[in-house]
Amino acid sequence: MNQAGLSLLLNRASCGLLQMPAPSGEVLEHILQAGLRAPDHGHLQPFRFLLAEGSGLNRLGTLLADSARADGAGEDVVERATQMPLRAPLVITVVAKVTPHNKVPDFEQHLAAGCAVMAMQMAAQAQGFGGIWRSGPLMYSRKLHELLGLAEQDQIVGFLYLGTPATTLREPSFVNSAEFVRWV
Numbered sequence: 001m002n003q004a005g006l007s008l009l010l011n012r013a014s015c016g017l018l019q020m021p022a023p024s025g026e027v028l029e030h031i032l033q034a035g036l037r038a039p040d041h042g043h044l045q046p047f048r049f050l051l052a053e054g055s056g057l058n059r060l061g062t063l064l065a066d067s068a069r070a071d072g073a074g075e076d077v078v079e080r081a082t083q084m085p086l087r088a089p090l091v092i093t094v095v096a097k098v099t100p101h102n103k104v105p106d107f108e109q110h111l112a113a114g115c116a117v118m119a120m121q122m123a124a125q126a127q128g129f130g131g132i133w134r135s136g137p138l139m140y141s142r143k144l145h146e147l148l149g150l151a152e153q154d155q156i157v158g159f160l161y162l163g164t165p166a167t168t169l170r171e172p173s174f175v176n177s178a179e180f181v182r183w184v
């Protein structure tokens with residue numbers, strides 16, 4: 001049995017309190033490769049990873065704020081949007097890059113990109129880093145999609161915040177699987 005692999009799956013936990021350093025070099029490459037190993041019907045590779053760190057976090061914050069303003073948000077929301085990416089040293093905006101396909105609906109391509117988010121979070125945790133999958137209404141903002149250069153059919157599936165945990169990871173609490181299971 002691969003005890004380490006099983007242990008990672010059973011102990012995956014998000015960390016919202018993140019500090020420098022961000023994963024970089026070979027560690028970051030492993031994270032990206034883990035994302036690219038997500039299940040992918042038809043091998044369409046419906047993944048795009050938009051990375052922001054350093055001044056890129058400010059640029060991403062400006063794009064979020066501009067989108068919020070264009071979508072009619074109030075100034076308090078716009079200001080919050082500017083600050084959002086600054087909660088981690090690295091933010092990966094994960095995009096489902098959708099290829100219209102007669103056998104693979106858009107939904108399956110969104111799922112594949114979502115799997116990539118979790119795979120990358122786990123690869124970060126496996127290497128001693130931490131992260132959290134965040135979303136919010138701007139994920140669906142056509143204005144943000146346009147500012148990020150996405151095509152009409154593309155969809156952001158998450159903002160993966162990554163860095164060094166500034167707190168110990170929460171121990172998963174026991175969940176009774178029987179409450180969620182029904183044999184057909």
Ligand SMILES: Cc1cc2nc3c(=O)[nH]c(=O)nc-3n(C[C@H](O)[C@H](O)[C@H](O)COP(=O)(O)O)c2cc1C
Pocket residue numbers: 012013014015132133134135136157158170
């Ligand atoms: C699609 C998706 C979007 C999410 N968006 C947010 C978010 O915007 N803010 C947030 O605090 N948690 C969000 N979460 C939940 C966190 O990623 C995380 O799962 C949650 O805090 C529970 O922690 P755990 O992963 O350690 O169980 C989202 C999860 C998913 C799957």
